[in-house]
Amino acid sequence: MNADIALMIPTETSTRRSLLEMDLAQLGDFMQELKEPRFRARQIWEWIYKRYVADFDAMTNLPKALRAKLAEIATVSPLQPIAQVVSKDRDTLKTLFQLPDGQTIEAVLMLYDQRRTLCISSQVGCAMGCVFCATAQGGLARNLTAGEIVAQVLYFARYLADPSLPPDTDVERPTHVTNIVLMGMGEPLHNYNNVWSALRRLTDPEAFGLGARHITLSTVGLVPMIDRMADEGLQIGLAVSLHAPNDELRTQLTPINKAYSVDELLAAVRRYVAKTNRRVTFEYALMAGVNDSPELAQEMAHKLQGILCHVNLIPLNPIPDSPFQPTSDEETERFAQILRDAGIPTTVRLRRGIEINAGCGQLRRAMTASGNGRRGQKGRSMGSD
Numbered sequence: 001m002n003a004d005i006a007l008m009i010p011t012e013t014s015t016r017r018s019l020l021e022m023d024l025a026q027l028g029d030f031m032q033e034l035k036e037p038r039f040r041a042r043q044i045w046e047w048i049y050k051r052y053v054a055d056f057d058a059m060t061n062l063p064k065a066l067r068a069k070l071a072e073i074a075t076v077s078p079l080q081p082i083a084q085v086v087s088k089d090r091d092t093l094k095t096l097f098q099l100p101d102g103q104t105i106e107a108v109l110m111l112y113d114q115r116r117t118l119c120i121s122s123q124v125g126c127a128m129g130c131v132f133c134a135t136a137q138g139g140l141a142r143n144l145t146a147g148e149i150v151a152q153v154l155y156f157a158r159y160l161a162d163p164s165l166p167p168d169t170d171v172e173r174p175t176h177v178t179n180i181v182l183m184g185m186g187e188p189l190h191n192y193n194n195v196w197s198a199l200r201r202l203t204d205p206e207a208f209g210l211g212a213r214h215i216t217l218s219t220v221g222l223v224p225m226i227d228r229m230a231d232e233g234l235q236i237g238l239a240v241s242l243h244a245p246n247d248e249l250r251t252q253l254t255p256i257n258k259a260y261s262v263d264e265l266l267a268a269v270r271r272y273v274a275k276t277n278r279r280v281t282f283e284y285a286l287m288a289g290v291n292d293s294p295e296l297a298q299e300m301a302h303k304l305q306g307i308l309c310h311v312n313l314i315p316l317n318p319i320p321d322s323p324f325q326p327t328s329d330e331e332t333e334r335f336a337q338i339l340r341d342a343g344i345p346t347t348v349r350l351r352r353g354i355e356i357n358a359g360c361g362q363l364r365r366a367m368t369a370s371g372n373g374r375r376g377q378k379g380r381s382m383g384s385d
Contacts, residue, residue, distance in 0.1 A: 015100075017074045019048065020147030020154075024206070030074075036066060048076055049207040052158040077151045090170035095155070099124070099148060103141055105185055107152040109159070111171045116160055117179040120152040122195050123186025128220050129255045130243075132287060132316065132324040135185045143191040149198035153180060153208065177210065183218040183239070189225035199236060212236050218283060223260040223268040230275040239281040239312070240269060244291050245300035253291070266303060273308045280307070285314040286327035286335060297335045301342035311339055311346040 022030060027041040043061055047053040054076040056067045082104070083096040093109040108119040126133070127140035156177060159165050163173040180202065182188045188195045199215065202208045216237035219226065229238065244250035244262075251257040260268075269280050282304065286292045304311070313336055316326040327335070332348055339346040 121184035122188040146197035180215045189219045189222040221265040226268040230272045292327040297338035
């Protein structure tokens with residue numbers, strides 16, 4: 001498969017019960033509603049979270065009558081893939097999903113030598129209004145449920161585990177998910193309860209069981225939620241989308257800065273580090289002629305002194321016809337070297353999937369523009385991890 005969009009015909013949506021919205025106890029209650037013993041819940045749980053099975057017929061240790069009943073009234077996944085695209089290098093796979101209410105979201109699988117990283121969404125759209133972001137252009141439609149967040153991970157876990165599933169990518173299967181980043185559509189801390197419910201399911205050894213240190217949550221800077229996250233007890237990584245070191249410029253780029261200034265945000269990060277002893281990543285999307293000057297690099301280096309942190313410079317995935325375009329490689333390296341010379345650990349994020357709209361929200365936006373997606377939906381532009 002090349003970088004062309006592959007369209008899929010979604011199956012008819014319904015009001016069937018989504019098992020991903022249930023914890024194990026609730027699934028046990030559901031079994032009792034069906035006049036089944038509670039231990040059936042554990043069997044189904046293991047099929048879903050350990051074997052990544054989404055088809056009730058494949059759950060062979062369940063009675064045939066129960067499998068038929070579940071197929072009639074329940075569903076494992078609320079997601080229907082409606083478009084997929086693979087990068088020319090065959091190392092990035094992006095999928096556009098339709099939700100039961102017809103809304104659409106994106107998720108991306110990025111393949112590295114050792115890592116199999118998923119970039120997943122937390123909302124349909126976004127309310128943060130970042131001016132360079134494809135998702136923000138359409139505003140916020142709604143939060144994703146915990147089950148809809150988990151379903152994105154299970155979809156790609158199923159793909160990685162089964163060599164027979166299309167499309168073909170540059171990875172030898174079977175393999176497994178190694179890392180998850182919440183850097184897709186939406187602001188994760190704006191959907192706090194559902195996101196953390198999903199994270200606990202994804203890290204629970206009795207469920208999906210991925211180590212918390214292999215998951216990173218990215219926020220544009222909701223200060224109260226950063227403080228709340230510090231008390232969660234899970235070693236989820238925190239990434240803060242900074243994009244500018246001063247209030248004047250950051251407010252222009254990320255309107256949330258009107259509510260929480262750069263200094264307030266950095267104070268929250270310092271509190272987070274002091275409480276968790278965990279290093280924070282600052283993401284900085286470099287835009288030519290906007291936030292990439294040596295003076296801004298020096299100002300940023302000064303602001304970050306003394307914070308246990310790492311800076312990830314992001315070559316912007318541009319939106320067509322946008323005034324915000326990526327900084328040149330030469331200017332990117334100059335910005336990075338200024339930070340390094342000041343003692344700030346800095347890397348430049350590897351660009352992935354530019355030709356397939358891999359920045360979050362971009363495939364959704366392209367599908368809408370071409371008439372293949374839901375009308376009126378647009379989708380945040382980020383680089384790939």
